[in-house]
Amino acid sequence: MPDVLFHTPAETLALSPLVGAGTSLRRAALLVRFVFRGDAAAAAKVGAAFGVALPQSPLASERTGERAALWQGPDEWLLLARPAMDGPQAVDALARSLAGEIAAALGETPHSLVDVSERHVALLLEGPGAADLLNAHVFLDLDPAAFPVGMVTRTLFTKAEIVLWRTSEQNFAIECWSSFAPYVEGHLAEA
Amino acid sequence: MLLIHCPCCGVERPEIEFRYGGEAHIARPMQPADLDDHQWAEFLYMRTNPKGVMAERWRHVHGCGRFFNALRDTVSDRFIAVYKTGEPRPDSATASGEGAR
Numbered sequence A: 001m002p003d004v005l006f007h008t009p010a011e012t013l014a015l016s017p018l019v020g021a022g023t024s025l026r027r028a029a030l031l032v033r034f035v036f037r038g039d040a041a042a043a044a045k046v047g048a049a050f051g052v053a054l055p056q057s058p059l060a061s062e063r064t065g066e067r068a069a070l071w072q073g074p075d076e077w078l079l080l081a082r083p084a085m086d087g088p089q090a091v092d093a094l095a096r097s098l099a100g101e102i103a104a105a106l107g108e109t110p111h112s113l114v115d116v117s118e119r120h121v122a123l124l125l126e127g128p129g130a131a132d133l134l135n136a137h138v139f140l141d142l143d144p145a146a147f148p149v150g151m152v153t154r155t156l157f158t159k160a161e162i163v164l165w166r167t168s169e170q171n172f173a174i175e176c177w178s179s180f181a182p183y184v185e186g187h188l189a190e191a
Numbered sequence B: 001m002l003l004i005h006c007p008c009c010g011v012e013r014p015e016i017e018f019r020y021g022g023e024a025h026i027a028r029p030m031q032p033a034d035l036d037d038h039q040w041a042e043f044l045y046m047r048t049n050p051k052g053v054m055a056e057r058w059r060h061v062h063g064c065g066r067f068f069n070a071l072r073d074t075v076s077d078r079f080i081a082v083y084k085t086g087e088p089r090p091d092s093a094t095a096s097g098e099g100a101r
């Protein structure tokens, strides 16, 4: 099933033939991203405005089709939203309108909301070899029993910090800083 | 690689996701200006440095980002307990093995 959040991936990237034909790496198209920090009461208001509840349990994610809220820490979430159209202008427009709606919902509630849309890129690693390929560089147990579908966490990919999100049994989204993307892609291509 | 239990994430994670934060439960003086140089040096530099169980601050820097406290045996490098910032130091005799691997 094509993932409606990450939609038309812009670019397919090379992997070693040893990985097998069923596994692919793609760089997703542009997304709106916010880092939100605040207490549970503020998070509930943001969830109502954003249309996706902000999960309170550690390492959890919530999503509707085109939006997602990813737990990052006890008072910190990464919010993802797909604009209706491709391109930086659509991202910018959606980021502005969402920031306005969230700020209006919060009013005087103390919080921090930072637009990091262009700080990250999403890499989509999908297929039967995805978990094994990741485990060449990520030191977590990626067995579905230990890292179930929907789990999301910051961790290290060799030396680069990433956000690793299991979107389905064989599919992973890797959110990494744009400047680290060639490093992560290169290591995945060589693994 | 050492596995460390993060009390905020509720899971064990590899050591490289963490940073050491020095000895725990050292309160900054409320009025530093009232201290003489000797007292200030005691606060800044003097640590218990025990051979055995020590309460330490750790930060899950490449995870949830939070500081927490841990009891670690400096001889065996074994984590005896982990607990959140603000919680009292657990009794090391009764907390054996919790959060440790």
Ligand SMILES: [Zn+2]
Binding pocket: B006, B007, B008, B009, B010, B060, B063, B064, B065, B066
């Ligand atoms: Zn943690």
